[in-house]
Amino acid sequence: MKLNALEKALMNNPVRAWIQRRYEAPLLEGLGGRIDGLRALEIGCGRGVGTAIILDQFGASEVDAFDLDEQMVRLAQRRLAAYPPSRLRLWVGDATAIKAEDASFDVVFDFGILHHVPAWQRAVAEIRRVLRPGGRFYFMEVTGQALTRRSYRHFFVHPITNRFSRADLVAELEKQDILVGERIVERFFGDFIYGVGRINAA
Ligand SMILES: C[S@@+](CC[C@H](N)C(=O)[O-])C[C@H]1O[C@@H](n2cnc3c(N)ncnc32)[C@H](O)[C@@H]1O
Secondary structure (H helix, E strand, O other): OOOOHHHHHHHOOHHHHHHHHHHHHHHHHHHHOOOOOOEEEEEOOOOOHHHHHHHHOOOOOEEEEEEOOHHHHHHHHHHOOOOOOOOEEEEEOEOOEOOOOOOOEEEEEEEOOHHHOOOHHHHHHHHHHHEEEEEEEEEEEEOHHHHOOHHHHHHOOOOOOOOOOHHHHHHHHHHOOOEOOOOEEEEOOOOEEEEEEEOOOO
């Protein structure tokens, strides 16, 4: 589901970029480590701040990134124009039907998109499908508890049914063999969760 105008304004501003670079990326790196030389996919890349973080802070050798919203992809293309096509590919796409081969990525990143996807379990199955054995899934997510707060309901637009708690998300990931274990933390009274899942090596 695309963002409404207010959420887009909140996402596409320097404060959000600062939080992503200085708070979220170090937290996720602490949970899952760097990914030097690996091939990564970012789902729901928005305007591409996370994509640059994956390349520059996490050390990925190459990144594919997509978003449902063509306007966001255009912003990302502008922001990331300096990266060569050998390191970066951007496209319009849907996390519930990822345009990529099975087992084609070492790492998948999700900076806050699954809570926008009505059939989020389908997206988890797609993430599992495109990850290689031993692959990792880094995620920052917003729980159903947050989405039911009056502020969220008043200002933003999200799917209302079939939302997830921390336990629901971990259970679905582990059902799909993406094992989280202790690599997960809650922030802001359980409204936000940060974690890293890992598939067993073959
Ligand atoms: C809250 S924003 C986060 C954007 C970016 N990851 C960030 O952290 O700034 C969620 C993004 O997910 C995208 N999105 C929503 N549903 C999607 C889907 N099914 N497939 C791909 N992207 C989706 C939206 O267009 C939006 O850019």
